[in-house]
Amino acid sequence: MNFDMKATTESELARLIVDTLHLELNPDEIVPDARLFGEGLGLDSIDALELALALSRSYSIELKSDDPDIKEIFSSLRSLAAYVARHRGS
Amino acid sequence: MSPGIVEAELLPRPRYALTDRQSSDVLFVGPDGTTTASMFLNAARHLADALPDASHVVNLCQDRYRFAVAFAACVLRKQVCLLTSDRSPARLRQLGDDFSNVISVSEDPAVAGLSRHHRMTACLGQVGPSEAVPMVAADQLAAIVFTSGTTGEPMANRKLWGALVERSLAAAVRFELTARHRNTVVGTVPPQHMYGFETTILLPLHANVASWHGPAFYPHDIRRALRQVDAPRILVTTPLHLRNLLAAGTECPPSLKIISATAPLPVAVAAAAEARWGAPVMEIFGATEIGSVASRRTVTDVAWTLYPGVGFLPERQFSMERIMVTAPFAEPWPLNDNIEMVDGGKFRLLGRTADMIKLAGKRASLAGLNQILNDIEGVTDGLFVAPDDLDERSAARLLAYVVAPGQTSENILAALRLRMDPVFLPRRVIRVDDLPRNEVGKLPRAALDRLQDACSDA
Known part of the structure; x- marks a missing residue:
């Protein structure tokens, strides 16, 4: 994956997160390496469900609790983008 | 010594079995197979022997079967299970400070727990020697369930063994879980939450119910779990999960019942779920302090029906009249909602007091x-x-x-x-x-x- 495509996915996902969760910030204010849950954006498990739904609609990605990567996927915008880039449309 | 205490000691103390299920009955179903009452009791006895001395045990198990084994082991050891939805390091430190002789227990090696922590090792599988099912005094303090704190200090709610058993039996009557066919519950609510504790841990011990202990959070998990378990099935969930399942277009197998709690269920969501899956959608009314106390079928019933054994008691305090909810072995609890009694002992909720x-x-x-x-x-x-x-x-x-x-x-x-x-x-x-x-x-x-x-x- 080249750098440009990674940046596209990150900004796309930042927009998806802001729109899905009605966050009061600009997508480019989400720091790619900052934690999404707990600290950082302070998201919670309800948000995880909402995001999972948005991911399945936008990228046909279905999250599973027993995916070994599940904790990693939501850890930051960057890791979420990497996961989506690997699995989108598959 | 007060005369009251002498009197209490002369009366026989009521006792309830740790489980009312037969030794070959299935209590838990997971991706790897089933667990019978006999296997469960054996695992609980083993863990009871292995648990360090402590007065209180924070049950951090995420897997429902392990959670139930840890809970039962604590009951056998007369240790009180502490159930907290907030498992943040700060909250666990607080529990360590608040209880002098407390340990935590978990099956997950990644969970750090308290400074005194017991990691459960594998406990699935073995059928033990057939021993009599242990009897537990109704007035034994079995668990303390914490509400989420808003003033920094979550409220502790004491649960006597008798209250937990009596309410499970009442729920079994209400949801017709006493029939010959075993129902399997797939729960999306954590066992540390009172609603999840009652429906996915206590029901299998006292009603004709098996509880799914695999993943059940995302729509994909839930669909797979429902497909994997035998009919009839009960999805125990929340309005949030239901909306999410509907929005995801999730397919559910037939012979399904849905139970929702934790927040008011919009009639439109209940109606959509009934239409989509052909499943009656029941709603439970309750609170961490008192547990589940009433139910209704959301699309057809405006009014709620109290569980058998649960009652209302008006109480006058200063100039305010409030309604206390009473139930066997439970501390009476003041309703946060205004209600109106309707025919047949049913009641309507007229909205909660605005502050909550x-x-x-x-x-x-x-x-x-x-x-x-x-x-x-x-x-x-x-x-x-x-x-x-x-x-x-x-x-x-x-x-x-x-x-x-x-x-x-x-x-x-x-x-x-x-x-x-x-x-x-x-x-x-x-x-x-x-x-x-x-x-x-x-x-x-x-x-x-x-x-x-x-x-x-x-």
């Missing part, structure tokens, strides 16, 4: 949250506001107006984060020059609406 809000199954008092906000250094005035559609929109959260010259919104949020459950954190911290309080210091609704309009224009 509910998010993600957790209750908070706006007054309590405002107190926390106003205690933050640099905040001279502040107010939490709940949007009107808080109950309908799952992404809805609180917002806060803050008068804090010289403080940033980020600092205020960081300070709040240390003091309250994250679901109640404001999505927006709106800094204003002052709040439009009237001459007696109250904030009239109209003034607040004008402030809100002004801020959204900005």
